[in-house]
Amino acid sequence: MNSANPEYPRLQQFEQELRARLRRPLTLHITNNRRQVIRLSNAAEEVVLRINREFEQAPASFFEALTRYIIQGKRDDWKRVQEQVRNTTFEPRPRRPRTRYLYTQGERFNLEDLLTQVLETYFPELARPLITWTRASARRRKPRSIRYGSWVDADKLIRIHPRLDEADVPEEFVRYVIYHELCHAVAPPYVDSSGRRQIHHREFQELEARWPNLKQMEEYSKELLRRS
Numbered sequence: 706m707n708s709a710n711p712e713y714p715r716l717q718q719f720e721q722e723l724r725a726r727l728r729r730p731l732t733l734h735i736t737n738n739r740r741q742v743i744r745l746s747n748a749a750e751e752v753v754l755r756i757n758r759e760f761e762q763a764p765a766s767f768f769e770a771l772t773r774y775i776i777q778g779k780r781d782d783w784k785r786v787q788e789q790v791r792n793t794t795f796e797p798r799p800r801r802p803r804t805r806y807l808y809t810q811g812e813r814f815n816l817e818d819l820l821t822q823v824l825e826t827y828f829p830e831l832a833r834p835l836i837t838w839t840r841a842s843a844r845r846r847k848p849r850s851i852r853y854g855s856w857v858d859a860d861k862l863i864r865i866h867p868r869l870d871e872a873d874v875p876e877e878f879v880r881y882v883i884y885h886e887l888c889h890a891v892a893p894p895y896v897d898s899s900g901r902r903q904i905h906h907r908e909f910q911e912l913e914a915r916w917p918n919l920k921q922m923e924e925y926s927k928e929l930l931r932r933s
C-alpha cells in the first residue's frame with residue numbers, strides 16, 4: 706500500500722502539507738502493521754514515515770503534533786502522537802472468505818449474472834464484491850420476517866436468502882435485493898451523536914430511491930413474506 710491510494714485522503718493531505726514544510730525528502734508508507742502502528746526514521750537526509758491506515762480517522766491535532774515533532778523534535782509533541790496511538794483501535798485486515806463457501810448458481814438464478822447487471826447499471830465504479838446464496842435452514846413454522854439479503858462489510862460479501870431462488874419470485878426482486886445490499890456497501894452504517902448505529906439512514910435511503918419502482922419492491926417483499 707502506498708500514499709497514492711485514494712482511500713486515504715486525510716493521510717495524503719497530511720503528506721502533502723508535511724512535504725511542503727520539510728526541507729528534506731519524505732517517503733510515507735500507509736501500512737496494515739498493527740504491532741508498529743507508527744514508525745519514523747527522521748534522518749538528516751530523508752524522513753521515512755510508516756503509518757497505519759487507521760490514522761486516516763485521527764483528528765487534526767494528531768497531524769499537527771506529528772508534523773511539529775518531525776520538524777522541531779519536541780518530546781511534548783511526540784507524547785501527543787502517542788496519546789492518539791493509545792486512543793486508536795487497530796482492526797485486523799479484512800478477511801476474504803474461501804471460495805468454497807460461495808454458492809452462486811441457484812436452481813433458477815445465477816447470482817453472479819444478476820450482480821453484474823446491477824453493478825453495470827447502478828454502480829459501474831464499485832469494486833466487485835463477492836456474492837453467495839446462504840444455505841436453507843429447516844423451516845419449522847411460518848416466519849415472522851425474512852432477511853432476504855445481508856451485507857458483510859468485512860468480507861465485501863452479499864448473502865442472499867435461498868427463498869429468493871424459489872419459483873414464485875420474479876428476477877427483478879432478486880436484483881432489487883442485491884441493489885439494496887450494494888447500497889449498504891456504498892452508504893455504510895455509522896454511529897450517530899447519541900451512540901445509535903444508523904443503518905438505513907438518510908444517505909442510504911436517497912441512494913436506494915434510485916431504484917425505479919422501490920415502492921413496488923417493498924410491497925412485494927411483504928407479499929412474499931405472507932406467502933412464505
Ligand SMILES: [Zn+2]
Pocket residue numbers: 885889905
Ligand atoms: Zn438493509
